[in-house]
Amino acid sequence: MTELQAARAADSLSAPRLEAGSKRLRYLDLLVALAAFAVLALLPLVSDSKALLDFVIRCSAYGLFATSLNLLVGYTGMISFGHGMFFGLGAYGYGLIMQRIGVPIPLAFLATLAITAVVATIIGAICVRLKEIYFAFVTLAFQMLIHSTILSWSSFTGGDQGLRGGIPRPPFLGIDLSNHVHLYLASCVLLVLGLLAMRQIAASPFGYTLRMIRDNPMRASFIGIDVWRAKLTVFVLAALFASTGGMVMALFVSGAYPEFAYWTISGEGIFINMLGGVATFLGPMVGTVLLLILNDTVTRFTEYHGIVLGVVILFFAIGLRKGLMDFVVEWYTQRRDRASGQG
């Protein structure tokens, strides 16, 4: 058994304890979410640094994307190498609807989610019956297929130039997203709500079904779980959150570019998950912040940031053999166990 799987096994062992206090835990989640949002909302009052707010907006976009990928990778054990296609789809879908039709922003949002759901259901229905490395490849192929479609259908998508000329941001309900602080608050709301929703999914009976499918799919199907349907459901759900991340990104840069749908986005998502850790819910979020800080500081000091980034990845993959949060949690449990053993 690998260490990662061991960590996951430990995670599922602690399930009954979690289940017993699940109601209390959900209130706790809500409280944490509210507190997090309060801190984020106070940020513009404390600091008027535009760069800091920009950083948080980018964290929201990538954080939603990476956490949704963790629903697949960490919870269900489906290593998708094409999850970025939904990030791109969200950005392009939202941008195109706003540019071409010009409906109110919330409507465009919902429409994009609907489109994503349809596309994800079709692609997922084809992909999820494949296992492990084949699943990774076929998702990668779909990602590249969408990327090439974006590149070649230039009359509709702008080709390799992307959606340019800005995406209109008409005000709605007194919210004006062309105002930087409003945009910042909106992406914080989306981030917190998205994380809360994913947390609910992960802590629900369905979430535990997913863990069971990850650990032993055959047993899951023996006790009457429709594995294919559960996998498809989580595939579509994860796609919706990734698409939301893409929309936040499109709102932020006021455009959509083919890179959003390129496979490197998926690669970064996997990397973020690994960096932060897949055994805790907030691991990917920690990974997102780490990667963005790393990217920003390294690019400031050297143009060869690939080398630095590569060495950091190697440190995590070969040195720690797990993500930061997994490492911290394990270290903490060991310490606590040792303390209680002595006492």
Next chain:
Amino acid sequence: MDAWTFARPSSARRNGNDTLDLDALASCFTSSACLVTQTTSGLIIGMLLFLVAVGLTLIFGVLKVVNFSHGAFYMFGAYFAMTSYQLTGSFALAMLCGAAGTAILGLIFERVFMSRVYGADVLMQLLVCYAFVLIFDDVVRLIWGPEFRSMGMPTAFQVVPLFIAGGVVPPYYLLLIGVALAAAIVLGVGLARTRIGKVIRAAAYNPSMVSALGINTGLIYGGVFAIGGLLAGLAGALAAPVRSLTPGMGFSVLIESFIVTVIGGMGSILGALIGALLLGLIRSFGSLGFPLFTEGLMYLFMVIVLVSRPSGLFGKEVA
């Protein structure tokens, strides 16, 4: 991101938005000259892809590792060949340097880094490779600079091209196809008939039994990586005279060799050959009919194969 420029004769007259140019494709099938030109360019792409993909499939077959950094070996092969050609002026030596250099690189890569993540999660292996994709690209940028470089056609091949049925075929293309075919045959016969080949196949089947018989499996794993590196480096060296060299050139090749291995079936050498040739032909003829959607065509083909036969055309059934 597209390094296969020389295989696109139609791209010169590409104008604006025509993603569909079926007339060009149809008219090509009626002219033997066009047919010969497109087929040879398809074969070139296919053969180079085969050399990269077969290493990938061999490494997967024996080590059960998907070597995501295989494209870097191709890139290093090309750069090694260019530098040694500029230093010595000998084309044969350039090929040798390209192949041997990457073989050593592959050996070191496997022994020092990859060997630490065997048995770990697939995710870990992918990450180590991903790290090296980033590192290798930057190393090349550091040593050879970020700009496009070219090796130039060796003087021995700067001769009048051959005309076969009206189609133009540069002699270098024939050499390229010949060398790649020879490598394929040596590899195939070596695996099927020699003692080392037998040991490698046994290690793929049951490594613990092989090591119980007193054979150093670590050495075999390193050796397989070295062979994979050698083939990819050879492909890079062969491609160096006809392609422009740039950091990151390995990547598009890597993605395409993945498609090849997936289409052909992971671990199957014959599958890699057929898959590579199919893909080469799709590329060269697809660039006539669908100038902008050539890449999409390949991914579409891959999706179709994966959906109808998840284990690839020549792969064993997936459990």
